[in-house]
Amino acid sequence: MTVVVLLGAPGAGKGTQAVLLAEQLDIPHVATGDLFRAAVRDGSPIGLEARRFMERGQLVPDDITIRMLLDRLNRPDAVGGAILDGFPRNRAQAEALDAALADDGARVDLAVDVEVPKEELIRRMSGRWVCVESGHVYNESTNPPQIAGRCDIDGSELVQREDDRADTIRARLDLQLASLQDVIDHYARTGVLRRVDGLQAIDAVAADVLRVVRTATPPAGG
Numbered sequence: 001m002t003v004v005v006l007l008g009a010p011g012a013g014k015g016t017q018a019v020l021l022a023e024q025l026d027i028p029h030v031a032t033g034d035l036f037r038a039a040v041r042d043g044s045p046i047g048l049e050a051r052r053f054m055e056r057g058q059l060v061p062d063d064i065t066i067r068m069l070l071d072r073l074n075r076p077d078a079v080g081g082a083i084l085d086g087f088p089r090n091r092a093q094a095e096a097l098d099a100a101l102a103d104d105g106a107r108v109d110l111a112v113d114v115e116v117p118k119e120e121l122i123r124r125m126s127g128r129w130v131c132v133e134s135g136h137v138y139n140e141s142t143n144p145p146q147i148a149g150r151c152d153i154d155g156s157e158l159v160q161r162e163d164d165r166a167d168t169i170r171a172r173l174d175l176q177l178a179s180l181q182d183v184i185d186h187y188a189r190t191g192v193l194r195r196v197d198g199l200q201a202i203d204a205v206a207a208d209v210l211r212v213v214r215t216a217t218p219p220a221g222g
């Protein structure tokens with residue numbers, strides 16, 4: 001089982017990199033933000049609850065988040081591991097993940113922190129467009145779709161995320177960076193933290209992420 005955690009501030013490029021890495025490692029990309037957005041779209045009880053926090057840029061309470069994430073990891077496609085994007089977001093979530101993995105004789109193999117300065121985060125989130133069908137991510141200046149307003153992968157319409165409004169972007173950065181630092185410190189303590197320069201172009205970041213992953217985790221079957 002290979003468990004890789006992608007860490008980074010809002011807008012750092014976790015989702016962009018997780019998709020590329022999931023293809024390389026052939027394990028699922030599990031993003032709590034995507035799970036919450038799907039729940040909001042479905043109008044499920046988790047979605048109704050989560051939306052109140054997401055629209056204010058706050059973290060959704062741990063009990064809901066941890067249960068949802070562990071349910072997802074228990075699905076059959078994650079038996080070989082997963083790339084976690086957006087989880088854990090604070091120390092309690094990191095410890096809950098460690099405990100759940102330990103029950104299965106597993107652990108977080110690697111935590112990769114994608115480092116990007118704050119001004120660039122704001123620029124990236126302000127220019128982000130995602131597809132309505134599956135949340136595939138684009139950027140109007142750094143990563144545009146081939147046809148304006150359409151997803152390259154599934155052809156669905158591109159929209160802006162509700163939490164990418166200027167005031168919510170600011171709130172997310174103000175409210176979430178301290179607990180991200182706690183998670184970074186947690187993985188530094190357990191010895192699995194690596195950092196990559198997220199300010200590079202998408203391909204260059206992907207190459208660095210793959211390099212640290214290959215160094216830390218044995219290839220499948222090996």
Ligand code: AP5
Nearest residue numbers: 010011012013014015016032033060086124128138139142
């Ligand atoms: P979530 O969906 O996880 O949002 P986030 O952490 O704020 O991160 P983003 O998705 O905004 O950014 P990203 O790092 O994925 O960047 P992306 O690849 O899109 O969470 C949303 C909300 O859900 C939270 O605020 C919270 O309320 C709740 N939530 C989620 N998980 C939770 C948890 N565990 N606990 C509690 N609450 C939780 O890239 C950004 C943009 O930059 C894109 O336009 C992209 O095309 C572009 N880009 C990417 N890489 C590059 C590059 N190298 N160069 C130039 N442009 C780039």
Ligand code: MG
Nearest residue numbers: 014015016033
């Ligand atoms: Mg994301």
